[in-house]
Amino acid sequence: MIRIHVLEEKAFVWNSSDAQRIREEHRIVGTLVGALARKPQQNARLGLPLQLLPEETRLLAEKGVATLLKNLTLQPLADDAGQDPLFLEAVAAYEKEQEESYQEQLRLAGEQRKALMGTLAERIAEGRAKKRQRRGEEANPLSEPADLEPRFVFPREAMMVQLPTERTQRGQEEEVDWRLPSKEWPYSGQPEHEMRYRVFQNLWERGYYITSGSKFGGDFLVYPGDPMRFHAHFIALCMPRDAPLSLCDIISVGRLGSNVKKTVLLCSVDEDGTVAYTSLQWSGMQ
Known part of the structure; x- marks a missing residue:
C-alpha cells in the first residue's frame, strides 16, 4: 500500500519506491519539492518528497492502492x-x-x-x-x-550532515478518510474539487498523463505520454457547464494556446457526471 502523508492540506510521498511505483504503474507524475542534501540552495534539481495534486491523491486512494496518513507527533513541544x-x-x-x-x-x-x-x-x-x-x-x-x-x-x-527523507522508525500515525472533509483534507464535497476530479479522472482513464497547468494559466497539462519524453498537447481549463464565458476570455485562452503551440480544452461536467470537452485552436496553427 502506497503511503501518502497529508500536512496542511497538501499530500506528500516520502518513500522513493512508492514515488517510482506511482509513476510507472499508475501514470501519476506529481512534483518533486525537496532540496538536495548536497546542494540545498539551488532549485534547478529537486528531490523527495513528491507532492501530489488533490486529484492525483484522490485517484490513488479511490483505486485502493494508497492510504492517506497524518502524523500525530508533529505537534508543538510543551514547555516541559x-x-x-x-x-x-x-x-x-x-x-x-x-x-x-x-x-x-x-x-x-x-x-x-x-x-x-x-x-x-x-x-x-x-x-x-x-x-x-x-x-x-x-x-x-x-x-x-x-x-x-x-x-x-x-x-x-x-561537516556534511545527512538529511533523511524518511523516518527510520514510524511515529504515531492516523489514517485520514479522504471521503470526509477534515482539517487535513478539506476537499471532499467541494464543487470545484469535484469538477476538477471528474475531468482529471476522465483524462487519466483515456491514457493521458496529467500534471498541474498553473504555469500555462490552466488547471491541467495533458500529455500523450510520460512528460519526460513528450510535450503537453492540451491545456485543460475546468469550468461549470452553464458558466458564462465572454468573448475576451475565449480570445485570451485561444491566444495562450497558440503561443505555446497547445490546444486549449474547455472542460465541464454534466449533472450525470459526463465530461464534455470544447477545444479551442487558432485556425492558422499547424
Whole structure:
C-alpha cells in the first residue's frame, strides 16, 4: 500500500519506491519539492518528497492502492518537553551520531590532505629554499612532508550532515478518510474539487498523463505520454457547464494556446457526471 502523508492540506510521498511505483504503474507524475542534501540552495534539481495534486491523491486512494496518513507527533513541544527522559535520550543519541560523523569526516579529510601535501612536498620545499636564498640564509635539506604542512583544521561548519527523507522508525500515525472533509483534507464535497476530479479522472482513464497547468494559466497539462519524453498537447481549463464565458476570455485562452503551440480544452461536467470537452485552436496553427 502506497503511503501518502497529508500536512496542511497538501499530500506528500516520502518513500522513493512508492514515488517510482506511482509513476510507472499508475501514470501519476506529481512534483518533486525537496532540496538536495548536497546542494540545498539551488532549485534547478529537486528531490523527495513528491507532492501530489488533490486529484492525483484522490485517484490513488479511490483505486485502493494508497492510504492517506497524518502524523500525530508533529505537534508543538510543551514547555516541559526538555525534561522528558525520552526526549533527552533522543537528543543525546543524535549528538553522539553527529560527533561520530564529524570524527569520521575529520579522519578522511586529514588523509586526503596528507596525500595531497605528499604530492606537492618537493615543490613546496624548493620554493622555500629559493626564498631562503633570496634572503641570504643557508640552504637546508628538503623538509619532510609532515614538516611542510601546518596543523590541519577541519571546522565543524564544513561537516556534511545527512538529511533523511524518511523516518527510520514510524511515529504515531492516523489514517485520514479522504471521503470526509477534515482539517487535513478539506476537499471532499467541494464543487470545484469535484469538477476538477471528474475531468482529471476522465483524462487519466483515456491514457493521458496529467500534471498541474498553473504555469500555462490552466488547471491541467495533458500529455500523450510520460512528460519526460513528450510535450503537453492540451491545456485543460475546468469550468461549470452553464458558466458564462465572454468573448475576451475565449480570445485570451485561444491566444495562450497558440503561443505555446497547445490546444486549449474547455472542460465541464454534466449533472450525470459526463465530461464534455470544447477545444479551442487558432485556425492558422499547424
